Amino acid sequence: MTTPPAARALIAEDEALLAGALSGNLRRLWPGLEIAGIAANGMAAVEQALALQPDILFLDIKMPGQSGLEAARELADDWPENQPFPLLVFVTAYDDYAIQAFEHAAIDYVLKPANDERLMVTIGRLQARLVKSADSNRELEQALAQLRGLAPPAAPAREPLRMIRAAVGNQIRLIPVEDVIYFEATDKYVNVVTADGESLIRTSLKELIPQLDPGRFWQIHRGTVVQIGQVQAAQRDEAGKLSLKLRTRPEMLAVSRLFAHLFRQM
Template sequence: MMNLPACTALIAEDEILLAESLRQELSRLWPALDIVAMAGHGQEAVDQALRLRPDICFLDIRMPGLSGLEAAAALAEDWPSEGAPFPLLVFVTAYDQYALQAFEHAAVDYVLKPVQAERLAQTCERLRKALLARQAEQPAPALLQSAVDQLRQLLGTSALSASGPAHGVGASPSGRPEPLRLLQVSVGSTIQMVPVDEVLYFEAADKYVRVLTRNKEHLVRISLRELLPQLDGQRFWQVHRSVVVRADAIDRAVRDESGRLTLHLHGSADTLSVSRLYAPLFKGM
Protein backbone atom coordinates (compact mmCIF):
# COMPACT_ATOMS: atom_id res chain seq x y z
CA MET A 1 0.00 0.00 0.00
CA MET A 2 1.38 3.43 -0.94
CA ASN A 3 1.82 6.03 1.78
CA LEU A 4 -0.67 8.83 1.18
CA PRO A 5 -1.96 11.65 3.35
CA ALA A 6 -5.65 11.54 4.24
CA CYS A 7 -7.73 11.51 1.03
CA THR A 8 -11.37 12.42 0.54
CA ALA A 9 -13.96 11.41 -2.05
CA LEU A 10 -17.47 12.25 -3.17
CA ILE A 11 -19.90 9.74 -4.71
CA ALA A 12 -22.64 11.01 -7.02
CA GLU A 13 -25.18 8.31 -7.87
CA ASP A 14 -28.97 8.63 -7.99
CA GLU A 15 -29.62 4.93 -7.29
CA ILE A 16 -29.28 4.60 -3.51
CA LEU A 17 -28.43 0.89 -3.47
CA LEU A 18 -25.68 1.31 -6.09
CA ALA A 19 -24.27 4.32 -4.26
CA GLU A 20 -24.14 2.42 -0.97
CA SER A 21 -22.61 -0.63 -2.67
CA LEU A 22 -19.85 1.55 -4.15
CA ARG A 23 -19.23 3.20 -0.78
CA GLN A 24 -18.92 -0.14 0.98
CA GLU A 25 -16.60 -1.58 -1.68
CA LEU A 26 -14.37 1.51 -1.54
CA SER A 27 -14.29 1.22 2.27
CA ARG A 28 -13.07 -2.35 1.95
CA LEU A 29 -10.50 -1.69 -0.79
CA TRP A 30 -9.25 1.66 0.51
CA PRO A 31 -10.05 2.02 4.24
CA ALA A 32 -8.18 5.33 4.55
CA LEU A 33 -10.34 7.00 1.88
CA ASP A 34 -12.88 9.26 3.58
CA ILE A 35 -16.20 9.46 1.71
CA VAL A 36 -17.23 13.00 2.67
CA ALA A 37 -20.45 13.24 0.65
CA MET A 38 -23.06 11.17 -1.20
CA ALA A 39 -24.94 13.18 -3.84
CA GLY A 40 -28.18 12.01 -5.46
CA HIS A 41 -28.05 14.20 -8.56
CA GLY A 42 -25.62 16.22 -10.64
CA GLN A 43 -26.26 19.69 -9.22
CA GLU A 44 -25.93 18.40 -5.66
CA ALA A 45 -22.61 16.81 -6.64
CA VAL A 46 -21.36 20.15 -7.98
CA ASP A 47 -22.49 22.07 -4.90
CA GLN A 48 -21.01 19.55 -2.47
CA ALA A 49 -17.73 19.26 -4.34
CA LEU A 50 -17.25 23.04 -4.50
CA ARG A 51 -17.95 23.25 -0.77
CA LEU A 52 -15.91 20.25 0.41
CA ARG A 53 -13.12 20.19 -2.22
CA PRO A 54 -12.67 16.37 -2.29
CA ASP A 55 -9.58 14.76 -3.81
CA ILE A 56 -11.69 12.36 -5.91
CA CYS A 57 -15.19 12.45 -7.42
CA PHE A 58 -17.03 9.31 -8.53
CA LEU A 59 -19.69 10.55 -10.93
CA ASP A 60 -22.51 8.51 -12.42
CA ILE A 61 -22.81 9.33 -16.12
CA ARG A 62 -26.63 9.35 -16.12
CA MET A 63 -28.23 11.31 -13.29
CA PRO A 64 -31.30 13.54 -13.01
CA GLY A 65 -30.61 17.10 -14.12
CA LEU A 66 -26.91 17.39 -14.82
CA SER A 67 -25.24 14.25 -16.18
CA GLY A 68 -21.89 13.15 -14.78
CA LEU A 69 -20.07 14.82 -17.67
CA GLU A 70 -22.07 18.02 -17.25
CA ALA A 71 -21.41 18.03 -13.51
CA ALA A 72 -17.69 17.61 -14.18
CA ALA A 73 -17.81 20.46 -16.70
CA ALA A 74 -19.60 22.66 -14.16
CA LEU A 75 -16.89 21.90 -11.61
CA ALA A 76 -14.18 22.77 -14.13
CA GLU A 77 -15.89 26.09 -14.85
CA ASP A 78 -16.37 27.08 -11.21
CA TRP A 79 -13.34 25.53 -9.51
CA PRO A 80 -11.03 28.26 -8.12
CA SER A 81 -7.59 28.53 -9.68
CA GLU A 82 -5.96 28.79 -6.27
CA GLY A 83 -6.27 26.43 -3.34
CA ALA A 84 -7.21 22.75 -3.43
CA PRO A 85 -6.33 21.01 -6.71
CA PHE A 86 -9.10 19.93 -9.05
CA PRO A 87 -10.39 16.47 -8.04
CA LEU A 88 -9.50 13.31 -9.88
CA LEU A 89 -12.55 12.08 -11.77
CA VAL A 90 -13.94 8.56 -12.07
CA PHE A 91 -17.06 8.09 -14.18
CA VAL A 92 -19.47 5.27 -13.34
CA THR A 93 -21.37 4.06 -16.39
CA ALA A 94 -23.40 1.23 -17.81
CA TYR A 95 -21.81 -0.35 -20.89
CA ASP A 96 -21.55 2.25 -23.59
CA GLN A 97 -19.03 1.85 -26.39
CA TYR A 98 -18.62 5.56 -26.99
CA ALA A 99 -17.91 6.12 -23.30
CA LEU A 100 -15.34 3.37 -23.12
CA GLN A 101 -13.49 4.69 -26.17
CA ALA A 102 -13.56 8.25 -24.85
CA PHE A 103 -12.32 7.33 -21.39
CA GLU A 104 -9.57 5.11 -22.76
CA HIS A 105 -8.09 8.17 -24.48
CA ALA A 106 -8.35 10.55 -21.52
CA ALA A 107 -6.45 10.67 -18.25
CA VAL A 108 -9.54 9.93 -16.20
CA ASP A 109 -10.89 6.54 -15.23
CA TYR A 110 -14.24 4.80 -15.42
CA VAL A 111 -15.91 1.78 -13.85
CA LEU A 112 -18.83 -0.15 -15.29
CA LYS A 113 -22.11 -0.95 -13.56
CA PRO A 114 -22.51 -3.19 -11.72
CA VAL A 115 -19.15 -2.31 -10.20
CA GLN A 116 -16.78 -5.27 -10.02
CA ALA A 117 -14.37 -5.44 -7.09
CA GLU A 118 -11.37 -6.39 -9.24
CA ARG A 119 -11.90 -3.47 -11.64
CA LEU A 120 -12.51 -1.03 -8.77
CA ALA A 121 -9.28 -2.19 -7.13
CA GLN A 122 -7.42 -1.24 -10.34
CA THR A 123 -9.09 2.17 -10.27
CA CYS A 124 -8.08 2.70 -6.63
CA GLU A 125 -4.48 1.85 -7.48
CA ARG A 126 -4.49 4.30 -10.40
CA LEU A 127 -5.96 6.98 -8.16
CA ARG A 128 -3.28 6.46 -5.51
CA LYS A 129 -0.54 6.76 -8.11
CA ALA A 130 -2.15 9.87 -9.59
CA LEU A 131 -2.48 11.50 -6.16
CA LEU A 132 1.18 10.85 -5.40
CA ALA A 133 2.27 12.12 -8.81
CA ARG A 134 0.31 15.35 -8.63
CA GLN A 135 1.61 16.11 -5.15
CA ALA A 136 5.16 15.73 -6.38
CA GLU A 137 5.03 17.24 -9.84
CA GLN A 138 2.23 19.63 -10.81
CA PRO A 139 0.90 22.86 -9.29
CA ALA A 140 -2.87 23.15 -8.88
CA PRO A 141 -3.46 25.49 -11.90
CA ALA A 142 -1.71 23.02 -14.22
CA LEU A 143 -3.87 20.19 -12.90
CA LEU A 144 -7.02 22.23 -13.46
CA GLN A 145 -6.04 23.05 -17.04
CA SER A 146 -5.25 19.39 -17.71
CA ALA A 147 -8.68 18.39 -16.39
CA VAL A 148 -10.36 21.06 -18.54
CA ASP A 149 -8.57 19.78 -21.66
CA GLN A 150 -9.68 16.20 -20.93
CA LEU A 151 -13.28 17.21 -20.27
CA ARG A 152 -13.38 19.21 -23.48
CA GLN A 153 -12.40 16.03 -25.34
CA LEU A 154 -15.00 13.92 -23.54
CA LEU A 155 -17.78 16.46 -24.03
CA GLY A 156 -16.95 16.69 -27.73
CA THR A 157 -17.23 12.93 -28.08
CA SER A 158 -20.49 12.98 -26.14
CA ALA A 159 -21.97 15.61 -28.44
CA LEU A 160 -21.08 13.60 -31.51
CA SER A 161 -22.60 10.50 -30.00
CA ALA A 162 -25.81 12.24 -29.02
CA SER A 163 -26.34 14.20 -32.22
CA GLY A 164 -29.03 13.13 -34.63
CA PRO A 165 -32.21 14.37 -36.24
CA ALA A 166 -34.03 16.39 -33.61
CA HIS A 167 -37.80 16.73 -33.41
CA GLY A 168 -39.05 19.15 -36.02
CA VAL A 169 -35.77 19.34 -37.92
CA GLY A 170 -35.51 18.13 -41.49
CA ALA A 171 -32.68 16.03 -42.89
CA SER A 172 -30.29 17.20 -45.57
CA PRO A 173 -29.30 14.97 -48.51
CA SER A 174 -26.21 13.93 -46.52
CA GLY A 175 -28.48 12.55 -43.80
CA ARG A 176 -27.53 15.25 -41.31
CA PRO A 177 -30.31 17.36 -39.73
CA GLU A 178 -30.88 20.76 -41.28
CA PRO A 179 -30.07 23.59 -38.84
CA LEU A 180 -32.99 25.27 -37.18
CA ARG A 181 -34.04 28.44 -39.03
CA LEU A 182 -37.19 29.53 -37.20
CA LEU A 183 -38.33 29.39 -33.59
CA GLN A 184 -42.04 29.12 -32.88
CA VAL A 185 -42.51 30.92 -29.56
CA SER A 186 -45.75 30.84 -27.57
CA VAL A 187 -46.85 34.27 -26.33
CA GLY A 188 -50.20 33.79 -24.62
CA SER A 189 -52.58 32.56 -27.30
CA THR A 190 -50.23 33.64 -30.09
CA ILE A 191 -47.43 31.73 -31.80
CA GLN A 192 -44.69 34.19 -32.69
CA MET A 193 -42.14 33.35 -35.38
CA VAL A 194 -38.59 34.31 -34.41
CA PRO A 195 -35.90 33.87 -37.09
CA VAL A 196 -32.85 32.20 -35.57
CA ASP A 197 -30.70 34.72 -37.49
CA GLU A 198 -32.06 37.44 -35.20
CA VAL A 199 -31.07 35.68 -31.97
CA LEU A 200 -28.06 37.16 -30.16
CA TYR A 201 -27.75 34.35 -27.65
CA PHE A 202 -29.55 31.54 -25.85
CA GLU A 203 -29.32 31.09 -22.09
CA ALA A 204 -30.50 28.13 -20.03
CA ALA A 205 -33.10 29.06 -17.40
CA ASP A 206 -34.27 26.05 -15.39
CA LYS A 207 -36.58 24.06 -17.72
CA TYR A 208 -36.62 26.85 -20.27
CA VAL A 209 -34.21 28.65 -22.57
CA ARG A 210 -34.12 32.44 -22.71
CA VAL A 211 -33.94 33.66 -26.30
CA LEU A 212 -32.39 37.12 -26.58
CA THR A 213 -32.71 39.28 -29.70
CA ARG A 214 -31.78 42.95 -29.99
CA ASN A 215 -35.22 44.12 -28.93
CA LYS A 216 -36.95 41.25 -27.18
CA GLU A 217 -36.59 38.33 -24.83
CA HIS A 218 -38.56 35.11 -25.21
CA LEU A 219 -38.82 31.92 -23.18
CA VAL A 220 -39.07 28.57 -24.93
CA ARG A 221 -39.86 25.34 -23.14
CA ILE A 222 -36.86 23.29 -24.20
CA SER A 223 -33.55 22.52 -22.55
CA LEU A 224 -30.32 23.91 -23.94
CA ARG A 225 -29.13 20.31 -24.31
CA GLU A 226 -32.06 19.58 -26.64
CA LEU A 227 -31.72 22.85 -28.55
CA LEU A 228 -27.98 22.75 -29.18
CA PRO A 229 -27.95 19.91 -31.77
CA GLN A 230 -30.57 21.80 -33.80
CA LEU A 231 -28.36 24.87 -34.23
CA ASP A 232 -25.72 25.49 -36.89
CA GLY A 233 -22.49 24.80 -35.02
CA GLN A 234 -20.52 27.11 -37.33
CA ARG A 235 -22.75 30.06 -36.46
CA PHE A 236 -23.71 29.36 -32.85
CA TRP A 237 -20.94 28.80 -30.31
CA GLN A 238 -21.36 27.40 -26.84
CA VAL A 239 -19.28 29.63 -24.55
CA HIS A 240 -20.55 28.39 -21.19
CA ARG A 241 -22.53 25.37 -20.06
CA SER A 242 -25.61 27.61 -19.95
CA VAL A 243 -24.96 30.02 -22.86
CA VAL A 244 -24.83 29.69 -26.66
CA VAL A 245 -24.06 32.85 -28.65
CA ARG A 246 -24.41 33.69 -32.35
CA ALA A 247 -20.79 34.09 -33.44
CA ASP A 248 -21.34 37.07 -35.73
CA ALA A 249 -23.16 38.90 -32.91
CA ILE A 250 -19.88 39.07 -30.96
CA ASP A 251 -18.15 42.44 -31.17
CA ARG A 252 -15.08 41.63 -29.05
CA ALA A 253 -13.72 39.29 -26.38
CA VAL A 254 -11.93 41.00 -23.49
CA ARG A 255 -9.53 39.12 -21.20
CA ASP A 256 -9.14 40.31 -17.60
CA GLU A 257 -6.09 40.04 -15.32
CA SER A 258 -7.03 36.53 -14.21
CA GLY A 259 -7.36 35.35 -17.83
CA ARG A 260 -11.16 35.20 -17.86
CA LEU A 261 -12.85 36.22 -21.12
CA THR A 262 -15.93 38.44 -21.38
CA LEU A 263 -17.87 38.86 -24.63
CA HIS A 264 -19.36 42.18 -25.77
CA LEU A 265 -22.12 41.99 -28.37
CA HIS A 266 -23.24 44.12 -31.28
CA GLY A 267 -26.52 45.86 -30.53
CA SER A 268 -26.71 44.84 -26.87
CA ALA A 269 -25.35 46.07 -23.54
CA ASP A 270 -25.29 42.48 -22.26
CA THR A 271 -21.92 40.84 -21.61
CA LEU A 272 -21.31 37.09 -21.55
CA SER A 273 -18.69 35.18 -19.57
CA VAL A 274 -16.66 32.50 -21.36
CA SER A 275 -15.87 29.44 -19.26
CA ARG A 276 -12.50 27.68 -19.17
CA LEU A 277 -13.89 24.85 -21.28
CA TYR A 278 -14.67 27.10 -24.23
CA ALA A 279 -11.91 29.73 -23.99
CA PRO A 280 -9.90 28.09 -26.85
CA LEU A 281 -12.60 29.31 -29.26
CA PHE A 282 -11.07 32.78 -28.97
CA LYS A 283 -7.56 33.09 -30.33
CA GLY A 284 -6.13 36.21 -31.95
CA MET A 285 -4.70 35.92 -35.46
Protein backbone atom coordinates in the same frame (compact mmCIF):
# COMPACT_ATOMS: atom_id res chain seq x y z
CA MET B 1 7.21 0.42 0.82
CA THR B 2 5.57 3.77 0.03
CA THR B 3 2.58 4.61 2.22
CA PRO B 4 -0.52 5.24 0.06
CA PRO B 5 -1.60 8.88 0.28
CA ALA B 6 -4.59 9.84 2.39
CA ALA B 7 -7.44 11.32 0.36
CA ARG B 8 -11.10 12.34 0.52
CA ALA B 9 -13.67 11.15 -2.01
CA LEU B 10 -17.25 12.00 -2.94
CA ILE B 11 -19.49 9.40 -4.59
CA ALA B 12 -22.41 10.42 -6.83
CA GLU B 13 -24.74 7.47 -7.46
CA ASP B 14 -28.54 7.46 -7.58
CA GLU B 15 -28.87 3.77 -6.64
CA ALA B 16 -28.37 3.57 -2.88
CA LEU B 17 -27.31 -0.10 -2.84
CA LEU B 18 -24.63 0.47 -5.48
CA ALA B 19 -23.42 3.63 -3.74
CA GLY B 20 -23.13 1.73 -0.45
CA ALA B 21 -21.31 -1.17 -2.11
CA LEU B 22 -18.80 1.13 -3.84
CA SER B 23 -18.23 3.06 -0.63
CA GLY B 24 -17.64 -0.12 1.37
CA ASN B 25 -15.29 -1.61 -1.22
CA LEU B 26 -13.24 1.58 -1.43
CA ARG B 27 -12.88 1.75 2.36
CA ARG B 28 -11.80 -1.89 2.47
CA LEU B 29 -9.29 -1.68 -0.38
CA TRP B 30 -7.96 1.80 0.45
CA PRO B 31 -8.03 2.30 4.24
CA GLY B 32 -6.57 5.79 3.94
CA LEU B 33 -9.48 6.99 1.80
CA GLU B 34 -12.18 9.01 3.55
CA ILE B 35 -15.63 8.92 1.94
CA ALA B 36 -16.64 12.51 2.56
CA GLY B 37 -20.17 12.06 1.25
CA ILE B 38 -22.59 10.30 -1.08
CA ALA B 39 -24.74 12.35 -3.45
CA ALA B 40 -27.93 10.89 -4.90
CA ASN B 41 -27.91 12.95 -8.12
CA GLY B 42 -25.82 15.29 -10.22
CA MET B 43 -27.12 18.51 -8.70
CA ALA B 44 -26.37 17.26 -5.18
CA ALA B 45 -22.92 16.16 -6.36
CA VAL B 46 -22.10 19.68 -7.56
CA GLU B 47 -23.35 21.24 -4.33
CA GLN B 48 -21.49 18.81 -2.08
CA ALA B 49 -18.28 18.89 -4.13
CA LEU B 50 -18.10 22.69 -3.98
CA ALA B 51 -18.68 22.56 -0.22
CA LEU B 52 -16.39 19.62 0.62
CA GLN B 53 -13.72 20.05 -2.09
CA PRO B 54 -12.78 16.34 -2.20
CA ASP B 55 -9.64 14.99 -3.84
CA ILE B 56 -11.57 12.43 -5.91
CA LEU B 57 -15.03 12.32 -7.49
CA PHE B 58 -16.71 9.03 -8.41
CA LEU B 59 -19.49 10.11 -10.78
CA ASP B 60 -22.19 7.84 -12.13
CA ILE B 61 -22.66 8.81 -15.75
CA LYS B 62 -26.37 7.95 -15.90
CA MET B 63 -28.34 9.79 -13.20
CA PRO B 64 -31.80 11.36 -13.37
CA GLY B 65 -31.90 15.10 -13.98
CA GLN B 66 -28.23 15.95 -14.28
CA SER B 67 -25.80 13.27 -15.45
CA GLY B 68 -22.34 12.72 -14.06
CA LEU B 69 -20.79 14.28 -17.16
CA GLU B 70 -23.00 17.37 -16.83
CA ALA B 71 -22.16 17.64 -13.13
CA ALA B 72 -18.43 17.42 -13.89
CA ARG B 73 -18.71 20.17 -16.52
CA GLU B 74 -20.60 22.43 -14.12
CA LEU B 75 -17.98 21.86 -11.44
CA ALA B 76 -15.18 22.69 -13.88
CA ASP B 77 -16.87 26.04 -14.54
CA ASP B 78 -17.57 26.85 -10.88
CA TRP B 79 -14.49 25.42 -9.18
CA PRO B 80 -12.61 27.98 -7.00
CA GLU B 81 -9.47 29.49 -8.46
CA ASN B 82 -6.18 27.92 -7.35
CA GLN B 83 -7.89 24.96 -5.62
CA PRO B 84 -6.90 21.49 -6.91
CA PHE B 85 -9.65 20.11 -9.10
CA PRO B 86 -10.79 16.61 -8.05
CA LEU B 87 -9.55 13.58 -9.92
CA LEU B 88 -12.48 12.14 -11.87
CA VAL B 89 -13.63 8.54 -12.04
CA PHE B 90 -16.73 7.86 -14.12
CA VAL B 91 -18.90 4.96 -12.99
CA THR B 92 -21.08 3.29 -15.60
CA ALA B 93 -22.95 0.10 -16.39
CA TYR B 94 -22.32 0.55 -20.12
CA ASP B 95 -19.13 -0.47 -21.93
CA ASP B 96 -19.53 2.22 -24.60
CA TYR B 97 -19.18 5.00 -22.02
CA ALA B 98 -16.19 3.24 -20.46
CA ILE B 99 -14.42 2.91 -23.79
CA GLN B 100 -15.14 6.55 -24.67
CA ALA B 101 -13.77 7.72 -21.32
CA PHE B 102 -10.64 5.61 -21.71
CA GLU B 103 -9.97 6.77 -25.27
CA HIS B 104 -10.23 10.41 -24.25
CA ALA B 105 -7.81 9.98 -21.32
CA ALA B 106 -10.26 10.44 -18.47
CA ILE B 107 -8.60 9.67 -15.15
CA ASP B 108 -10.37 6.33 -15.07
CA TYR B 109 -13.68 4.55 -15.28
CA VAL B 110 -15.33 1.78 -13.31
CA LEU B 111 -17.92 -0.62 -14.67
CA LYS B 112 -20.57 -1.40 -12.07
CA PRO B 113 -20.80 -3.49 -10.10
CA ALA B 114 -17.04 -3.08 -9.68
CA ASN B 115 -14.94 -6.10 -8.80
CA ASP B 116 -11.94 -5.86 -6.48
CA GLU B 117 -9.35 -6.48 -9.20
CA ARG B 118 -10.58 -3.63 -11.42
CA LEU B 119 -11.11 -1.31 -8.47
CA MET B 120 -7.53 -1.87 -7.34
CA VAL B 121 -6.33 -0.75 -10.79
CA THR B 122 -8.33 2.46 -10.39
CA ILE B 123 -7.03 2.99 -6.85
CA GLY B 124 -3.43 2.54 -8.05
CA ARG B 125 -3.89 5.15 -10.78
CA LEU B 126 -5.49 7.62 -8.38
CA GLN B 127 -2.76 7.18 -5.78
CA ALA B 128 -0.09 7.76 -8.42
CA ARG B 129 -1.79 10.97 -9.57
CA LEU B 130 -2.18 12.24 -6.01
CA VAL B 131 1.52 11.74 -5.31
CA LYS B 132 2.71 13.17 -8.64
CA SER B 133 0.70 16.35 -9.10
CA ALA B 134 0.42 19.41 -6.88
CA ASP B 135 -0.25 21.86 -9.71
CA SER B 136 -3.90 22.90 -9.33
CA ASN B 137 -4.02 24.80 -12.65
CA ARG B 138 -2.58 21.82 -14.51
CA GLU B 139 -5.12 19.45 -12.96
CA LEU B 140 -7.99 21.72 -13.95
CA GLU B 141 -6.71 22.12 -17.52
CA GLN B 142 -6.39 18.35 -17.85
CA ALA B 143 -9.90 17.88 -16.50
CA LEU B 144 -11.29 20.46 -18.92
CA ALA B 145 -9.59 18.73 -21.85
CA GLN B 146 -11.06 15.40 -20.75
CA LEU B 147 -14.56 16.81 -20.36
CA ARG B 148 -14.44 18.42 -23.81
CA GLY B 149 -13.42 15.05 -25.23
CA LEU B 150 -16.33 13.37 -23.46
CA ALA B 151 -18.95 15.58 -25.10
CA PRO B 152 -22.16 13.75 -26.05
CA PRO B 153 -22.12 12.32 -29.58
CA ALA B 154 -23.32 14.73 -32.22
CA ALA B 155 -26.87 14.39 -33.45
CA PRO B 156 -27.38 13.21 -37.05
CA ALA B 157 -26.96 16.03 -39.56
CA ARG B 158 -30.17 17.76 -40.58
CA GLU B 159 -31.33 21.08 -41.91
CA PRO B 160 -30.54 23.78 -39.30
CA LEU B 161 -33.42 25.63 -37.70
CA ARG B 162 -34.34 28.75 -39.68
CA MET B 163 -37.26 30.27 -37.76
CA ILE B 164 -38.01 30.60 -34.04
CA ARG B 165 -41.66 30.66 -32.96
CA ALA B 166 -41.90 32.54 -29.66
CA ALA B 167 -45.01 33.38 -27.64
CA VAL B 168 -45.47 37.07 -26.89
CA GLY B 169 -48.72 37.53 -24.96
CA ASN B 170 -51.49 36.09 -27.13
CA GLN B 171 -49.38 36.25 -30.29
CA ILE B 172 -46.72 34.07 -31.86
CA ARG B 173 -43.66 36.03 -32.89
CA LEU B 174 -41.68 34.61 -35.80
CA ILE B 175 -37.97 35.31 -35.39
CA PRO B 176 -35.50 34.44 -38.17
CA VAL B 177 -32.61 32.55 -36.58
CA GLU B 178 -30.16 34.85 -38.36
CA ASP B 179 -31.57 37.74 -36.27
CA VAL B 180 -30.78 36.03 -32.95
CA ILE B 181 -27.77 37.46 -31.13
CA TYR B 182 -27.74 34.86 -28.36
CA PHE B 183 -29.83 32.27 -26.55
CA GLU B 184 -29.85 32.18 -22.76
CA ALA B 185 -31.27 29.42 -20.55
CA THR B 186 -33.71 30.60 -17.88
CA ASP B 187 -35.20 27.85 -15.69
CA LYS B 188 -37.67 25.98 -17.96
CA TYR B 189 -37.35 28.38 -20.89
CA VAL B 190 -34.79 29.81 -23.28
CA ASN B 191 -34.56 33.57 -23.72
CA VAL B 192 -34.13 34.53 -27.39
CA VAL B 193 -32.25 37.83 -27.59
CA THR B 194 -32.27 39.98 -30.75
CA ALA B 195 -31.19 43.57 -31.41
CA ASP B 196 -34.72 44.85 -30.76
CA GLY B 197 -35.93 42.71 -27.87
CA GLU B 198 -36.22 39.42 -26.02
CA SER B 199 -38.70 36.53 -26.24
CA LEU B 200 -39.12 33.27 -24.33
CA ILE B 201 -39.51 29.85 -25.91
CA ARG B 202 -40.60 26.75 -24.01
CA THR B 203 -37.67 24.45 -24.63
CA SER B 204 -34.32 23.64 -23.08
CA LEU B 205 -30.94 24.74 -24.38
CA LYS B 206 -29.94 21.08 -24.62
CA GLU B 207 -32.86 20.43 -27.02
CA LEU B 208 -32.21 23.62 -29.00
CA ILE B 209 -28.46 23.30 -29.63
CA PRO B 210 -28.63 20.31 -32.05
CA GLN B 211 -31.05 22.32 -34.22
CA LEU B 212 -28.64 25.23 -34.67
CA ASP B 213 -25.91 25.66 -37.28
CA PRO B 214 -22.70 24.86 -35.34
CA GLY B 215 -20.66 27.04 -37.68
CA ARG B 216 -22.74 30.06 -36.72
CA PHE B 217 -23.85 29.42 -33.13
CA TRP B 218 -21.27 28.63 -30.46
CA GLN B 219 -21.97 27.50 -26.94
CA ILE B 220 -19.88 29.68 -24.59
CA HIS B 221 -21.38 28.69 -21.24
CA ARG B 222 -23.65 25.91 -20.02
CA GLY B 223 -26.51 28.44 -20.23
CA THR B 224 -25.51 30.57 -23.24
CA VAL B 225 -25.19 30.12 -27.01
CA VAL B 226 -24.06 33.11 -29.09
CA GLN B 227 -24.14 33.85 -32.82
CA ILE B 228 -20.41 34.22 -33.36
CA GLY B 229 -20.85 36.83 -36.09
CA GLN B 230 -22.42 39.10 -33.46
CA VAL B 231 -19.27 39.06 -31.31
CA GLN B 232 -17.09 42.15 -31.61
CA ALA B 233 -14.30 41.17 -29.20
CA ALA B 234 -13.25 38.75 -26.47
CA GLN B 235 -11.54 40.23 -23.44
CA ARG B 236 -10.25 39.18 -20.01
CA ASP B 237 -10.64 41.09 -16.78
CA GLU B 238 -8.00 41.41 -14.06
CA ALA B 239 -9.08 38.08 -12.55
CA GLY B 240 -8.61 36.33 -15.90
CA LYS B 241 -12.34 35.87 -16.56
CA LEU B 242 -13.21 35.89 -20.27
CA SER B 243 -16.22 37.78 -21.62
CA LEU B 244 -17.54 38.76 -25.03
CA LYS B 245 -18.44 42.23 -26.28
CA LEU B 246 -21.38 42.22 -28.69
CA ARG B 247 -21.83 44.36 -31.79
CA THR B 248 -25.43 45.48 -31.20
CA ARG B 249 -26.13 44.83 -27.50
CA PRO B 250 -24.58 46.57 -24.46
CA GLU B 251 -24.31 43.53 -22.15
CA MET B 252 -21.17 41.43 -21.90
CA LEU B 253 -21.49 37.63 -22.13
CA ALA B 254 -19.43 35.48 -19.76
CA VAL B 255 -17.42 32.60 -21.25
CA SER B 256 -16.95 29.60 -18.98
CA ARG B 257 -13.67 27.75 -18.52
CA LEU B 258 -14.97 24.83 -20.52
CA PHE B 259 -15.38 26.97 -23.67
CA ALA B 260 -12.61 29.56 -23.19
CA HIS B 261 -10.32 27.62 -25.55
CA LEU B 262 -12.55 28.65 -28.47
CA PHE B 263 -11.27 32.23 -28.17
CA ARG B 264 -7.55 31.73 -27.62
CA GLN B 265 -6.69 32.90 -31.14
CA MET B 266 -9.09 35.85 -31.26
